[in-house]
Every structure is written in C-alpha cells, then in structure tokens.
Amino acid sequence: MGWLxxxxxxxxxxxxxxxxxxxxxxxxxxxxxxxxxxxxIAGNALARAFGVEATPGVDWTRHIFQVIAAVVIVAVGDRLYMATLGKRRQRA
Structure with a gap:
C-alpha cells in the first residue's frame, strides 16, 4: 500500500x-x-532538516517543501528530457 x-x-x-x-x-x-x-522525497528531507518533520494536524509546512522540491525537479527534469530524448522526438 505504501507504493500506491x-x-x-x-x-x-x-x-x-x-x-x-x-x-x-x-x-x-x-x-x-x-x-x-x-x-x-526531497521535500520530506528538507522538512526534516528544518525541524518540521511532524506537526500536529496537517503538515502544511512539509507539503509546501514537497511542492517546492517538485517544481524544481520537474523544471530541471523537463529541461534534461528535452536536451536528450525530446530533440530526437521532434525531428521524427
């Protein structure tokens, strides 16, 4: 269930x-x-590093760290994707 x-x-x-x-x-x-x-994963690690690993109620701070990390990783990953595989697909 954890993987799901x-x-x-x-x-x-x-x-x-x-x-x-x-x-x-x-x-x-x-x-x-x-x-x-x-x-x-990166957002959880950042939250842990800043000492907001677990808070009572909804962990808004941890979720914000997760979204920020996801934005950075998606932006960098998309550029890497276009630099490698994406250019070959555009030519075809």
Missing part, C-alpha cells in the same frame, strides 16, 4: 508542479509522476 500512495502523491505533486511552472513542459505523464515522487 507514493505513486498517487507523486502524480498529484507532478501535476501541481507542471501547473505552477510557466510555459509548456514536454515530459510525459509517467516521467512527471516520477519527478513528483522525487519531489515528495
């Missing part, structure tokens, strides 16, 4: 990150989901 939640959270975070980033992103949905999962 990781995929769902990654999917949602990836879509939120794509909505926040201006312009069009070219990475496919499965890759955006993986980027979102990485953003959740």
């Amino acid at each position: 939640w990781a995929i769902i959270v990654g999917f949602v975070l990836g879509l939120i990150a794509k909505a926040i980033i201006p312009g069009k992103q070219h990475s496919p949905l499965w890759l955006t989901t993986i980027f979102g999962m990485l953003g959740a």
